[in-house]
Structures are given as structure tokens and as C-alpha cells.
Amino acid sequence: GAGVSQSPRYKVAKRGQDVALRCDPISGHVSLFWYQQALGQGPEFLTYFQNEAQLDKSGLPSDRFFAERPEGSVSTLKIQRTQQEDSAVYLCASSLLRGIVYNEQFFGPGTRLTVL
């Protein structure tokens, strides 16, 4: 079946621009996660949704980062006034069940964001 999809796959933005990254989770998956992966590093947790509720946003690096999942399916990660340090791959993952513990996450291919 279809896995997690993300769009766009690549995004180049000028410093100061706003960007929106989209994630389509696996159909029926309750939980959705966003991660940021810098070059040569492991993914770092940004935020977590259970259906439409954002239960954890402790990993968002600043108030320029905003995520939503209004209907409990597709999610959008928005970054306002992008900075060069925002350059990274942004990964989305979904899992079938509520919660995080013991719950396998399925990852999308990521969006590579480059801020010039």
C-alpha cells in the first residue's frame, strides 16, 4: 500500500521567505510526527499529533515554526522568515496507534530545505 508521502521533495528558499511542507501519512494512522535532520546527524524530534491534536511541540526550535493537522490526516509544517540554520531535511512519520511507546513509526522520504 501507499506509504508516507511528502511534498515538495526539494525546496530552495531565500532567507526571510516563508515555506510550507506537506505530509500525507498512511491512511488511518492516528499519530503523526515531524523531525528535522541536519547533515550528518540523526533526526531530531520537532512535534507530535494524535489525530488533529498537537500533543507535543517541545522540539520546535523557535516560534517561526508552526505545524498543523486540522482534519487529523494531512499535516503541514510551516517555517516563517526562514534562516540559513533552517536548512535540513524535514521528515514526517506516522504510526497506527495512539502514543509513542512501542509504536513503530513509518517515515516519508523527507523534504530537503535549502535556505540561501
Next chain:
Amino acid sequence: SQQGEEDPQALSIQEGENATMNCSYKTSINNLQWYRQNSGRGLVHLILIRSNEREKHSGRLRVTLDTSKKSSSLLITASRAADTASYFCATDARKLTFGKGITLSVRP
């Protein structure tokens, strides 16, 4: 803020050999997971071991967990060129925290 630390950072072996990768972490966990990442298939979940388990097998993969030493190891037996990838351990303690990863190269 990454909790897991993998060791070694890079590993190069010949096809058919076994590859052993280690992970150490700092705080108590619910479970520990290993992931593989390559350009072709992205980040893929390999295996999960719960905090009350000591060893788990899945195909050519063997994972051990020592909670007293806060460490885990991933053994890949009879490696193949297709195993070439980055491998991450991720600790699950309310949220998934990844290490920096190990780059494994398997020479044909």
C-alpha cells in the same frame, strides 16, 4: 539533545562478514529501536527491543539490550552490499530520540 551515541561512527566490511554496531544512552527508556537510512528507501524501522527484553532476532539481525549498562548492540550477519546504509539507534522515552548514526559500507 541526541541521547543515543552509536559506535563506531563508520564501519567498512567485506560482503559475507558480520557487522556489529553499538549504541549507548543516558536515561531510562521504554524501548530501543534501530533504523536504517539510505538514499533509496529513506528511514526504515528495523527492530524494536523492549526494556524488559535482553535479546531479539529478526532475520539476519540480532539486537541485544543491557539496561544496567545503558547499551545496545546490533549485529548484522552475512552482510550484503545492499546493507550499505546509515544505521541509527533511537531511544523511546516519551519521544523518539535518535543518535548520530553509523555509516556502514559493505564491499562486494
